[in-house]
Amino acid sequence: MSGISELDQITRAASGDRAAQAALVNRNMPIIFRVAYRMLQDRAEAEDVTQETFLRAWKHLPNWQPKAKFSTWACTVALNLCRDRLRKKKPVLMDELPERVDTALRPEEALASAQAQDRIATKIAALPERQREALTLCALEGMTNIEAAAAMDVSVRALESLLARARRTLRAGLHAERVGDAE
Amino acid sequence: MTELNMTAERVLELIEAFGAAPGGWPEAERAAARALLEAQPDLFAAAIADARAVDDLLSEEVVPEPSLDLAQSILAQAPQVVPEQNNLIGVLGRVIFPQGARWPAGAVIASLFMGLVGGYSYASTGAGYDQADSAYYAAFGFDSGNAWLEAE
Numbered sequence: 001m002s003g004i005s006e007l008d009q010i011t012r013a014a015s016g017d018r019a020a021q022a023a024l025v026n027r028n029m030p031i032i033f034r035v036a037y038r039m040l041q042d043r044a045e046a047e048d049v050t051q052e053t054f055l056r057a058w059k060h061l062p063n064w065q066p067k068a069k070f071s072t073w074a075c076t077v078a079l080n081l082c083r084d085r086l087r088k089k090k091p092v093l094m095d096e097l098p099e100r101v102d103t104a105l106r107p108e109e110a111l112a113s114a115q116a117q118d119r120i121a122t123k124i125a126a127l128p129e130r131q132r133e134a135l136t137l138c139a140l141e142g143m144t145n146i147e148a149a150a151a152m153d154v155s156v157r158a159l160e161s162l163l164a165r166a167r168r169t170l171r172a173g174l175h176a177e178r179v180g181d182a183e
Numbered sequence: 184m185t186e187l188n189m190t191a192e193r194v195l196e197l198i199e200a201f202g203a204a205p206g207g208w209p210e211a212e213r214a215a216a217r218a219l220l221e222a223q224p225d226l227f228a229a230a231i232a233d234a235r236a237v238d239d240l241l242s243e244e245v246v247p248e249p250s251l252d253l254a255q256s257i258l259a260q261a262p263q264v265v266p267e268q269n270n271l272i273g274v275l276g277r278v279i280f281p282q283g284a285r286w287p288a289g290a291v292i293a294s295l296f297m298g299l300v301g302g303y304s305y306a307s308t309g310a311g312y313d314q315a316d317s318a319y320y321a322a323f324g325f326d327s328g329n330a331w332l333e334a335e
């Protein structure tokens with residue numbers, strides 16, 4: 001952590017140190033955005049959640065207790081905000097899912113990633129909410145099982161069960177794809 | 184978990200939950216599970232192949248980058264240092280309140296509270312009495328005055 005502890009950085013950020021605030025944002029904003037994007041499948045909403053997460057962080061920093069890493073705390077906040085938004089959204093059936101078009105991507109990026117992104121994103125989006133959270137934190141963001149369980153407020157065993165079920169579903173989807181391709 | 188405690192069933196559970204790469208397995212069990220995996224690779228080959236297919240699928244995932252303005256918007260909401268006033272008021276303020284405005288605020292509230300309690304207890308002795316009686320009762324209460332006079 002380049003010679004400065006996270007707690008020092010948080011203390012400095014809370015007291016208005018712009019460099020510490022920028023470092024905290026640069027280090028943690030991408031993961032929070034990606035987690036929110038995978039949960040909501042909407043870039044604008046993911047950005048709103050990211051911004052709201054940091055707004056809460058700024059208010060919380062003066063009373064920060066180093067019980068968890070900042071990223072774990074922030075992911076918990078972001079996941080809760082995502083759950084709130086998902087609850088308010090009208091349920092969408094899988095065959096009604098809108099086509100994923102992200103106009104903010106550059107054309108060459110969009111071209112290169114479209115196929116792969118559609119394939120995996122559709123499969124991840126189809127997972128039940130908690131399984132998607134577990135998979136996002138552990139498999140896609142590389143959190144340890146302990147960190148991810150803390151972020152989701154579940155036991156380590158429960159997290160493991162969610163991960164196993166998520167992977168089983170993805171594996172079944174892959175198998176169905178292969179069978180479909182062979183026919 | 185030691186190598187002796189690690190079982191094939193547990194290794195299969197780890198593969199199923201965390202994928203084919205031992206680097207993604209829980210740290211506490213990783214070494215023991217990896218040792219068992221390397222000792223009996225055939226036993227886990229099918230599970231590893233299945234898990235690797237899912238790992239490959241996940242590795243294809245692409246998430247768009249957040250917009251460039253997002254970090255700026257977030258930083259714009261961050262707490263800011265309150266600039267110190269260098270004019271006469273600022274200097275006087277630091278001399279009079281070296282610890283900031285918190286302790287005088289507490290002292291003011293405490294003084295106000297004490298004044299209210301004192302005033303109320305004094306005023307409550309005044310109903311129907313003249314000023315001298317009120318002062319007497321405020322000093323000795325209603326029951327202690329006679330005892331004091333007798334002691335005199």
